[in-house]
Amino acid sequence: MSSIVIAIDGPAASGKGTVSKAISEKLQFHYLDTGKLYRAIGAKYLEGDEPISAAKNLKYEDLDNYDLQKPEIAKAASEIAAIQEVRASLLNFQRNFSRKMPGAVLDGRDIGTIVCPSAKIKIFLTASLEARAYRRYLELQKTNSELKLEFIIDQIKERDERDQTRSSSPMVAASDAKIFDTSELSINEAIDEVYFYIQARIN
Ligand code: CDP
16 A cells, blocks of 8 residues: 655745645644755755755754744755755655655645655645735744845745746646635635545545
8 A cells, every 4th residue: 555645835935834734634644844855955055065965964853953944044945946966865855755654745846746746636835925925924023023024025036936947846836736826815714625625535
């Protein structure tokens, strides 16, 4: 028997982290936020490490060693994420994780297209730039009240563009992914809609 893989992709602050975690808890599946892998390498890069060797030597503990939510780490993550060798180094780890029984939820940018192209369920969560930036603004305000909404909008826009236009595994919805626009949904409504869709497909 093989594991049930749920791939949840989408742009920054589309709600994919919160939705993925909630779905994994409801189904009692394993959960991997693949953005953390790129953020941890981005953090090492900011400390002066060379990104390709940082990716090769990445350890699971590294994911807890930094304040990975910081905007400068998000920016560095999207820069190193464009390097093909960095992405290739992370493939095995992500694919091994997806084989955990009884199933795994992975969220990122290329899960349904490159990491787990044969995932049983593929979701692409999106929302307007304004809705996403406002959500990220509220989240980041908890730790840094000096951040301005305009700065977050610019950062997310720049990251979206870089993630969509890179030649290696650009962010794109898989052709067989179900697209959800969460602009007008509360987080609980988004979880309910996605869970309803998934339940109908795994029972
Ligand atoms: O939480 P948020 O959506 O803002 O970002 P994240 O998922 O933590 O990802 C940070 C950055 O890592 C993204 O902007 C992408 O450049 C990169 N990433 C990627 O290229 N592929 C993935 N599977 C996950 C993240």
